[in-house]
Amino acid sequence: MTSYLRGWLSMGISSTSSLASATEEGSKSDVPTVTRESPPPDEDDEGSATETEREPEDDDDSPPAFPSLNSAQRVQQGSVAASSPLPKVLTDAQLMPPPAIPSGRLLGLNRPGPGSLAVPPTTTKRPSKKREKVVLAPGHSPMDWANLKASGRDLRGVPTLMRVTPSMLKQHNTRDNAWTALNGKVYNMTPYLEYHPGGEKELMRVAGRDGTKLFASTHAWVSADMMLDACLVGFLVSEPIS
Numbered sequence: 001m002t003s004y005l006r007g008w009l010s011m012g013i014s015s016t017s018s019l020a021s022a023t024e025e026g027s028k029s030d031v032p033t034v035t036r037e038s039p040p041p042d043e044d045d046e047g048s049a050t051e052t053e054r055e056p057e058d059d060d061d062s063p064p065a066f067p068s069l070n071s072a073q074r075v076q077q078g079s080v081a082a083s084s085p086l087p088k089v090l091t092d093a094q095l096m097p098p099p100a101i102p103s104g105r106l107l108g109l110n111r112p113g114p115g116s117l118a119v120p121p122t123t124t125k126r127p128s129k130k131r132e133k134v135v136l137a138p139g140h141s142p143m144d145w146a147n148l149k150a151s152g153r154d155l156r157g158v159p160t161l162m163r164v165t166p167s168m169l170k171q172h173n174t175r176d177n178a179w180t181a182l183n184g185k186v187y188n189m190t191p192y193l194e195y196h197p198g199g200e201k202e203l204m205r206v207a208g209r210d211g212t213k214l215f216a217s218t219h220a221w222v223s224a225d226m227m228l229d230a231c232l233v234g235f236l237v238s239e240p241i242s
């Protein structure tokens with residue numbers, strides 16, 4: 001404790017003398033310099049059980065280098081960069097050029113495949129032929145179709161769900177008896193014909209056959225499952241082996 005006070009006292013004396021010398025030299029320089037000295041190492045406390053022993057160099061109070069010695073910020077300062085062996089930071093122009101565009105993409109070969117997140121071709125391809133806008137008869141709006149489905153009327157035309165083979169499907173190809181298969185499900189399209197926004201004629205193109213492909217290439221965003229749930233006849237199965 002005594003040595004601690006002695007240390008501070010000696011520091012005070014040193015500061016005062018420095019101040020005094022600064023005042024003397026005041027005529028030469030307007031800025032006085034103040035010297036502060038750390039207290040001398042504590043001899044009395046040597047071997048104290050309460051304090052951790054430290055090496056003399058641990059007493060260094062000088063702040064750490066900032067930015068750190070190998071920092072990129074230092075490299076940017078020309079004079080430092082020239083004198084120090086620090087790694088050089090490359091400019092944008094010196095960096096590697098971007099990779100070349102794959103030739104397939106330029107040729108339009110990388111078309112979206114199944115399972116791709118790309119926009120379906122139905123929305124990217126322009127229709128080849130100009131098509132007349134279909135005018136639905138009064139009482140045949142999408143809302144009317146929703147009401148008809150909810151009415152509970154039989155729209156299937158079959159007493160129970162069936163297994164339908166392609167040859168069975170083929171027989172249902174007339175306006176009054178029009179079936180189609182979409183994604184493995186067979187629907188009776190007859191009640192829907194007058195409600196189809198694309199017209200009866202277009203719908204009849206898939207009567208008596210699997211319409212999955214044409215349906216998807218026309219309007220992949222339409223949910224046939226939801227539109228025709230009340231018209232479900234059964235499921236498409238392969239022909240029995242004879």
Ligand code: HEM
Pocket residue numbers: 133134180189196197198199202203205206211214215218219222223224227228
């Ligand atoms: C068999 C089940 C089908 C159902 C449930 C169905 C349903 C629909 C629905 C809901 C729309 C309106 C879509 C919208 O406004 O975004 C529509 C439009 C259309 N559908 Fe179908 N469709 C079916 C089959 C077909 C088929 C096989 C074709 C033949 C190529 C076709 C051709 C069209 C066309 C051209 C339109 C556009 C009508 C317009 O915007 O003027 N549809 N269909």
